[in-house]
Amino acid sequence: MSDIQPLAHRRARGRGLGRLAALLTALAVMLSLSGTAAFGAADVHGTALHPVVHVPAKAIDAVAQMQPSWNLGNSLDAPSETAWGNPLTTKATFDTIAAAGFRSVRIPVTWSNHQSATAPYTIDATFVARVKQIVDWAQADGLYVVLNIHHDSIEWVSNITKDHDNVMARFDSTWSQISEAFKSEPRTLLFESVNEPRFNDVTDAQKTAYLNELNVSFHTVVRASGGENATRMLVLPTLGGDGAQPLLDDLSTTINSLHDSQLVATVHFYSYYPFSANLAGGTLYGDIAQKYLDDSFADMHDTFVAKGIPVYLGEYGLLTSPNYFHPESVERGEQLKYYEQLGYAARKYGVTTALWDAFNYLNRATLQWRDPDIFAMIKSSWTTRSGTASFDKVFVSKSAPITAESLTLNLNGTHFLGVWQGSTRLLPGRDYTVSGTTLTFTASALTRLVGDRAYGTDATVQARFSTGVPWNIDIVTNDNPTVAAATGTTDGLTIPTEYRGNNLATMHATYADGTNAGPLDWTPYQTFNETFSPDYPNSTIVLTPLFLASLRDGDTATLVFHFYSGQTATYKVTKNGSTVTGTVG
Template sequence: MKDIRHPALHRHRGPGRLAALLLTLLVVVGLSSGTTMAAAGNPAHPARSKVRVPASAMDAVAAMQPSWNLGNTLDAIPDETSWGNPPVTKALFDTVRAQGFRSVRIPVTWTDHQSATAPYTIDATFMSRVRQVVDWALADGLYVVLNVHHDSWQWIADMPTDHDKVRARFDAGWSQIATTFRDEPRTLLFESVNEPQFNNATDAQKTQLLDELNTSFHTIVRASGGGNASRLLVLPTLGCTPSQALMNDLSATMGKLHDPNLVATVHYYGWYPFSVNIAGGTRYDATAQKDMTDAFARMHDTFVAQGIPVYLGEYGTLSWPDYTHPDSVERGEGLKYLEQLGYQARVAGVTTALWDPFSYLNRSTLQWRDPALFAWIRSSWTTRSGTASSDKVFVRKSSPITAQTLTLNPNGTTFRGLWQGSTRLVAGRDYTLSGNQLTLTAAALTRLTGDHAYGVDATLQARFSRGLPWNVDIVTYDPPVLSNATGTTASFTVPTQYRGDVLATMEATYADGSNAGQADWTPYQEFNRAFSPDYSGGRINLTPDFLGALHDDAPVTLTFHFWSGATVTYHVTKSAGSVTGTAS
């Protein structure tokens, strides 16, 4: 799967300065803690670990569950703080360990800290900083996965047309990393390359090139001796994609290496339309669920069932959560996705590593940005939780109130009832249950909506025999009202009275029915890339990218879909750099 993050959280920049210092004796300086560590590679002073690593790779990787990614930090380009995260501290790993994680993946982009010409030397100061961060995590009793990260697309991708140079640089980099960390404990794992890709190559060529890199990585690390002789080595599929063909290719490489200390790695970000909310993928529906169950079944059957552990090196969705933008994936749908992912991983015997570019754990405060969201992730590590078809019940203000029904998804649990705070609702009076059909009565909804103000009037909890309760917001709404507007392709907004409703998606079509916008393969454009709601500002923003992709003087019909089920049409026309919008 392509490694995509929101630009605000995962920016790709051009080459920065190139370091060309000779790698000699590496002294690790305690940049944040004031602690001085021993010379790198000195077997007399290896990092200490509180963990006794099981002998078998399967057991060791199982002991790493759950895992967390130190994303957008040492992998940031060109430097540790370039993508908005503060410098790593020991306290960060203290927090991660205290929150129940047993391992961390530390992605590292070496590009701007390694000479681009022979002998491809890694800057000593950067290497010592990497080692300091790794040793802090090891000292907390965490397993650590250390890798070569965005180098994959920065220069490794040129291997088809610049084979010898790429191979020499890759080998030189891993030779230096392996030497530096050769005497670290076995709780440190090496991952050859993140999401490998190769430009201008056939599928067969890509398979051969990745096999070559993985094999060379294996040879270099094993030959470096010390703890590297039996260290767990993590090998990816092409792009870290969990397709059957690519996992078969990796399985063939592993079979050729005849090494019991190998780990397969793939990533999972869900069914693409759901993961970014495009092409109508607003819900975690049967299609999205099948994509997940099939992916984990393939991981299990291809590797786990054959005695090869799987480390899911990254998981989440490609666009949610993103604290800098409105939620592109509706919260309840995202919770259902994360709940099932934890379950499917446990069934498949796969260790999971949450991708966190700063979206979950605030690195400045060391607090979860959304504790309730993290609670669902943490709960999924050990048990199932019941959910429902929605986490919202919309009650129209301008119409008589009628009973409304949700479908419960018990997920193997038993429904125990509905609560509003500490007050238990009364079955038969406030709700009825027929099979998994939970119906809120008109009388209950009348009481819960109170003065019938727009927005969330009450929140109920559906409680189950185990796991977390499922929250249901009772929302008063009327269909949104849009107004005429003018603007430019650089700045255009649709004045919007949301009236309690929440935007789900947007369709864009020309008069002949063809698709309009940058995603021309679907009428449903991507949330936050083509359009974005501004609830407090009372508007819907159409992005410059979307507007720039429209044909001049060709009227476009926009259909805005809201979570209440309401749809509202709007018309925009671009003429040169100006944009005119008209409400239906």
């Protein structure tokens, strides 16, 4: 509460500066942005640092030109550039990104790792030079660049609620130094005020006021620094990067108050939470997750784009996938559906999207895409739609006679062309039938495809459509999975499991009285990989210390493991002190 008086004083003082900055900005825009601006730069030897890129005068047109975008995550935002597993960034990194079709990059930077924590908050000149080198490499490939202050937001900016004046002094100093270092860069460089700003232990109204103060001060400092910064596009975030409508409205109020045509709104999007993290039963990319995405993009459009203010979706992806160090939390085909719809929504609603890539998509050591099929879907979504289906697997029981099996096609505005196995087209009528959007594989075709009926994927076929990428369908032989008794400690319980061609989807955990067992007490479906995790190579399911620590001592929890085939396995777990016992349900 002690910070409210300085905050009110600063906001009152900022209004006069804001009016002056707005007048200067409007004059600069009229003088230098009357048409399409062309910018180029060269070093002292005359070597081109940036190709001549024609930047549209209107910010909304320029940001549209930035689609699609990519994040250089976990590099300059890490404690040191290689601290979080990525190699040093090179010019070849951006050569690869540009060649893949990206038109812009976001370069997250945590300045506090290289900055004095006390006044005058000097940033190390060697680090500034390194950031500038990387920014210039990206621009040399014709890419727009968004430069921000990143984990600073949680490392010290969030302390504004308890140390207002010092935080504001550091924030202004940081942006003053960045502005000075990059003031000659062309307008293909954008500044983003702060990443996902969050403030704890204050009211919502206070959070809104603090973020408004930061955004307004950022605008004032950058515009006052002169050079190209007088007309540089500036990116302002919502609280936490959240796209909830009240937060969009708060940001809209701030942007409108600044009277600056070169402002850009930014939010982040990681899908419907239960799906993105695979908890609370969100195993499939169903109607709720699809509606959540469309509604979110529609809100961005209606609040900003429809009013001439561009939206830069500074990060998108899934909270848990793809993760190449753990089993996939989100089923792969369901991921593909999400990326397909997101690309379509971006085109439909005029939003520029930046893929968050900490290491998950581009292997920066080899400069190869880790999963070419996922990247193919993402890339295809930039320009067209792809057909999908209700699932990417057809399960065929090993212990029962083979019968016809069906999937539902999601045409997404395309036309179904047929089914192929490699270069061989399956025959309509004999191998499959289509009735409306129901694709049915005949028993004879499945018999041929499963061959000797070994557990797991025996064949893969492709449903092809008039546009976009094909939809791969695995033909999988399976049977009911089984689990076996085990003992362990609260450090972990390893359950012997015969998967028999199945993939684990989720775990339902309850006590006999009907209450939920596990750290998520509001849902029986616990979080994939955080509380349980499949170990397919070693034929086990692992219950984690987080889950076991949450169990009530002496009270038996019933676990139901759900698999994507629709089959289940029931298990009972009892914790007594540090000992954990598991038995077959």
